Amino acid sequence: MLKEVPREEVSRLIGLFEAAGALRVGADVLQPADTLLDLYGEEIRARAYVSHDPLRGELMLRPDFTVPVVQAHMAQGQEPARYCYAGTVFRMQEDDSGRPSEFEQVGFELFDRGDRARADAEVFALISQCLAGKGLRAAIGDIGVLSAAVAGLSTSEKRRAALMRHLWRPRRFKALLDRFGGRAGVPATRAALLQRLEAEPAEKVLAGAGPEIGLRRAEEVLARIAALRADAQEPPIPQAELDLLDDLLGVRADPVDALEHLRDLAVDMPALSPALDTFARRLDALAEAGIDLAALEFEGSFGRTLLEYYDGFVFGFFAPQRPDLPAVATGGRYDALCRVLGQGREIPAVGAVIRPALLVELGGAG
Secondary structure, three states: OOOOOOHHHHHHHHHHHHHOOOEEOOOOOEEEHHHHHHHHHHHHHHOOOEEEEOOOEEEEEOOOOHHHHHHHHHHHOOOOEEEEEEEEEEOOOOOOOOOOOEEEEEEEEEEOOOOHHHHHHHHHHHHHHHOOOOOOEEEEEEHHHHHHHHHOOOOOHHHHHHHHHOOOOHHHHHHHHHHHOOOOOOOHHHHHHHHHHHHOOHHHHHHOOOOOOOOOOHHHHHHHHHHHHHHHOOOOOOHHHHHHHHHHHOOEEOHHHHHHHHHHHHHHOHHHHHHHHHHHHHHHHHHHOOOOHHHEEEEOOOOOOOOOOOOOEEEEEEOOOOOOOOOOEEEEEOHHHHHHHOOOOOOOEEEEEEOHHHHHHOOOOO
16 A cells, blocks of 8 residues: 655655756656567566556556656757656565555656766765765665676677676576576576487477467577577686676675776776776766765675666665665666667666655654
């Protein structure tokens, strides 16, 4: 059941966002499902409430505000632009943790072609201002560094693409990495198929599988078989690179120390260097914005369980005294989302959301 959030707390947050130059906007509670399905595939159905309208087709109860705000901005927004909003979002829960399926969100989005590091710092500093005095722990990460590490692996483009596709699914990502690195064998059914293909041509194997069932045609199945055989011939990712990636994902330190450690890793993985230069510029911008870097914690794996459109700087604020609660606020950069939804246009963007009910629960109203 949706808990009532004191309007004073929502008004306080919106007031701070508007004072920072944001225009307040809204978004329909019912959103077209096709956009989100195109972005995330069918897996989004497990996390969203889907309905069907005889005229409008499939619809979803609004899982967040960012996607419709991006769509509206890319269609008619001025630049640079700052937006804020408040309203209910709906997320299906995967367990019985007691976390609500509908909750209030207050958010801020910044679209700016200027200095990305300064924009990241502006949003983080603004959220920090909103949460000042609440005793929260701030964690930061960088999906750009992780992406650079994956792009630098010595393997095929298809394998790198598969790892990138599952970067936000840690268990699936690790399973793929272990298999591509030879630390785990292929699934038994795939191993049996590959062994059979050593003795018989794919067409004969397929012919013996029975009648065609489902939507896939024989040509598509043969293409998939060919891809599996090609993948089986790929050499494993070198163990040294796997160790470097494991090291990166395990980093937990203040940002300055983390950057120094990551620079050491870049000696053996040069593909990291451009992303680390961006990381360094962001730290400078955060310091210039008055953020105490020593009070932050960089986590190499942070952001991988947030929404998949984050592709750069990511951050979250947590209540150390209440580890049972989700993040009070989360945010990050999502340039790639703007490229996808921009219909030929693109603009760098970064934003964040706060859950005011959690602030109230922690005694943080006002």
